[in-house]
Amino acid sequence: MAKILIIEDEKAIAELIELNLSLTGHSCLRAAEAEEALELAMSQHPDLVLLDVMLPGRDGFDLIRELRQHDLPVIFLTARNSVVDKVQGLRLGADDYITKPFEPAELLARIDAVLRRTGHSDDSIFICGVEIKIEERMIRKNGENIELTAQEFNLLEVLVRNRNIAMSREKLLENAWGYDYVGETRTVDIHIQRLRRKLGWDSCLKTVYKYGYRLETEP
Ligand code: CA
DSSP states (O other), X not given: OOEEEEEOXXXXXXXXXXXXXXXXXXXXEEESSHHHHHHHHHHHOOSEEEXXXXXXXXXXXXXXXXXXXXXXXXXXEESOOOHHHHHHXXXXXXXXXXXSSOOHHHHHHHHHHHHHHTTOOOOOEEETTEEEETTTTXXXXXXXXXXXXXXXXXXXXXXXXXXXXXXXXXXXXXXXXXXXXXXXXXXXXXXXXXXHXXXXXXXXXXXXXXXXXXXXXOO
16 A cells, blocks of 8 residues: 655644544655655655645645655645635646545545556555455456456445445445435445355454444454
8 A cells, every 4th residue: 555645734634634544554654844744755755645735834835846846646635625726736736636624535535546647556455365456346366356246346446445444334325336326225235245255255344233334454
C-alpha cells in the first residue's frame, strides 16, 4: 500500500485521517505546518500528499508549488468549498480536491483513484490468502482464478476499499449496487455468503451484529 503525507494543522482531523488510512493498510506521515511538511516530503518520499489549504504561516496554495516540483501527487483537503478555491487548487496542479467534512469511504476512494492515475498504485492486494487485482477484476487463490459475478465483484471491491471498517448493509447496498438501487438488505446477506464460500473467507469476512459486515485483513 502507499505512504501518505498528511499536512493538516487540526490535530483531531489529522488523527482521524491517519486512523482511517492505517486501517486500510496505508502508512502515514503527519505535518502541521509548511517547514516540517517539506522536510518530510523530501526525506521520506511519500506516494501522495493530503494538503490542507488553511495552514498557519505558508498556506496550502503556496506549499503545493514546491511539492509539485518534487513530482508528488497532491489532494487538497479543506473546509472551503467555493468554486474559486477549487479552480485555483486544480490550476496549481492538485490531482484532486475534497472538502471537509468528508466521509472516510470517499477519501479512500479518491486516494486510490489518484494513486492509480499517477502510477503509484501497488497493483495486487493480498487479503486472507486471496490475491485481488481490482483494476483487472482478477481474483486468484492458490494460483487458480476464481470466477465472480459482476455484482459479487462490486461488493468485494467496496469491502476491500473499506477493509477493517464496519460497513452497514445499507451502505454496502448504496456503494455496491448504486444509489438508486431499490433492493433489500437481504440481497447483501446472500452475496456475502457467496463471497465467503467462493473465497474461503468465513473467518475474515465478519458479521457485525445488527449492523453489517467487516472485512478483516489481520489474522
Ligand atoms: Ca487548517
